[in-house]
Amino acid sequence: xxxxVGMNVRLVGTALVTVLVLLxxxxxxxxxxxxxxxxxxxxxxxxxxxxLNMTSYRGVFVYARGDRVHSMRIAHxxxxxxxxxxxxxxxxxxxxxxxxxxxxxxxxxxxGRISLEEVIPSxxxxxxxxxxxxxxxxxxxxxxxxxxxxxxxxxxTVALTAxxxxxxxxxxxxxxxxxxxxxxxxxxxxxxxxxxxxxTNLDITGDIPDEEFEVQTRGREITRxxxxxxxxxxxxxxxxxxxxxxxxxxxxxxAAAPRSGKGKAVAFSDGLAAFSVFVEPMGRLKMPTGASRIxxxxxxxxxxxxxxxxxxxxxxxxxxxxxARKVADGVKIDGALGLVSER
Numbered sequence: 001x002x003x004x005v006g007m008n009v010r011l012v013g014t015a016l017v018t019v020l021v022l023l024x025x026x027x028x029x030x031x032x033x034x035x036x037x038x039x040x041x042x043x044x045x046x047x048x049x050x051x052l053n054m055t056s057y058r059g060v061f062v063y064a065r066g067d068r069v070h071s072m073r074i075a076h077x078x079x080x081x082x083x084x085x086x087x088x089x090x091x092x093x094x095x096x097x098x099x100x101x102x103x104x105x106x107x108x109x110x111x112g113r114i115s116l117e118e119v120i121p122s123x124x125x126x127x128x129x130x131x132x133x134x135x136x137x138x139x140x141x142x143x144x145x146x147x148x149x150x151x152x153x154x155x156x157t158v159a160l161t162a163x164x165x166x167x168x169x170x171x172x173x174x175x176x177x178x179x180x181x182x183x184x185x186x187x188x189x190x191x192x193x194x195x196x197x198x199x200t201n202l203d204i205t206g207d208i209p210d211e212e213f214e215v216q217t218r219g220r221e222i223t224r225x226x227x228x229x230x231x232x233x234x235x236x237x238x239x240x241x242x243x244x245x246x247x248x249x250x251x252x253x254x255a256a257a258p259r260s261g262k263g264k265a266v267a268f269s270d271g272l273a274a275f276s277v278f279v280e281p282m283g284r285l286k287m288p289t290g291a292s293r294i295x296x297x298x299x300x301x302x303x304x305x306x307x308x309x310x311x312x313x314x315x316x317x318x319x320x321x322x323x324a325r326k327v328a329d330g331v332k333i334d335g336a337l338g339l340v341s342e343r
Contacts, residue, residue, distance in 0.1 A: 041142035041158050047179035048172070054078045055178045058212070059151065059202035060090065065195050065295025075212040084213045096217045104224050107217045139163055139251040139270050140170070148173060150182045151202040160272065165189065166249035166323040167273055168296055178204060186296040186318060194296035195318075243279045247330030249323055267317075275317020275324065279331060282310035291321040300324035306333045 058075040071090035076083070088096040098105045140160040148155050153175045160170040173183035182202060186195040215221065248268060255269035267276040275298075282303065291300045298321045302313045313331045315324040 039142070041144040042137065044144065044156055044158055044174055044179060045142060045172075048174055048181055051174075051179040052181065053083050055180045055204060056206040056208060057180065057202060057204045058208055059199050061197060061199045063195075063197045065297060066293075068294060071200075075208055077206070077208050077213065079206075086213050088217070094217055095219070096215065098213060098215050100213065102225050105215055106222045106224075107215060107219045139167060140272060145171075150175075151199040153182060153202060153204070155182060162189075164249070165320065166326075167270065167319060168194065170272060173198075175204065180204065188296075188320070243331055243333045245277060245327070245330055246332055248327055249319070273318045275315055275319050275327065277327060277331065278312075278314040278316070279333065280312050280314070282312050287312055291324060293321060298324040300328050302328045302331075304331075304333060307335055 056077045056079070058073075060071065060073050063070045063072070069091075073088045073090055074085065076085045078084075082101045083099065084101070085099045086096060087098075096107050140162055143159045143161070144156060145159050146157045148157055150173050155173045155175055158172045158174065160172065162169045169187045169189075171185040171187065172181060174180065175182050183198040184196075185193045187193055245266075249270070251270040252268040252273075252275070253270075255267050255274060265276055265278045267274055287301060287303065289301045289303050291298060293299070296318045298315070298317065298319055300315045300321060304311050304313060311333055313328050313333075315327045317324070319327075
């Protein structure tokens with residue numbers, strides 16, 4: 001099934017920056033501490049959250065979704081309480097994303113026009129996600145399953161098995177000294193790997209010069225200051241003004257409010273996976289409906305009419321197609337929204 005152009009742009013942007021995302025953060029733990037929790041798998045997961053931000057490193061990783069493979073170079077530094085990061089595309093065109101604290105610059109000259117809001121918050125810049133502590137252990141069964149070696153580093157392997165059919169299972173490889181995520185799988189109920197992230201080259205070091213965090217690609221620059229990570233849940237739910245969501249999988253809570261042109265959008269997270277719901281007025285172009293999937297990312301689209309006005313409901317995220325359909329079917333658009341004229 002073909003996906004509309006606008007949705008394709010969102011998926012391209014998401015593919016560039018969703019790689020290092022586990023959408024939760026725990027209390028910081030010193031990097032040289034060994035897990036002492038009675039549940040060793042949970043102890044490693046508690047270390048992983050802060051390690052995503054507080055470990056400095058550079059390297060190259062690959063990210064595979066279905067038959068689509070992307071390669072990116074990354075430099076990440078945590079200094080004086082501030083995160084600095086630069087992501088550079090290695091294939092499929094040039095482009096980069098540079099973050100310094102809450103300020104982000106996106107340059108994608110070979111991808112056509114793209115809105116930064118379509119790239120963020122689904123990625124390592126997702127402050128609204130990474131600030132949250134969610135009891136994901138209720139929805140996944142964690143298990144420490146062994147040791148391995150990735151990109152020259154010794155790692156431990158943690159399995160997170162979904163407790164229901166509304167989410168996928170995950171397997172994580174964490175570097176032993178820092179608990180940095182260096183490899184991950186997203187798997188369906190049959191054990192099939194839907195998405196695969198892995199560092200192919202990695203140097204965990206704080207010795208990264210300032211010039212590695214400067215924009216070096218020519219092209220159209222889009223800048224943005226990230227929203228406050230502590231935005232209250234009510235402000236996220238306010239983005240649902242004009243529509244309500246009558247069903248969502250247990251454990252998925254409002255986590256961010258991505259911008260969506262003329263429409264309304266809210267993202268939900270269970271602490272590990274995330275999906276977004278977009279409600280937008282239909283244009284003149286007829287859009288295909290139904291489900292499509294790229295790796296673990298499902299796009300489910302549904303058209304509804306309210307007061308003789310057509311709306312497109314889209315659910316996009318790392319959830320099974322059947323779950324995305326149930327979420328889309330649970331969207332109810334208020335009659336008043338159907339009377340609002342397009343601008």
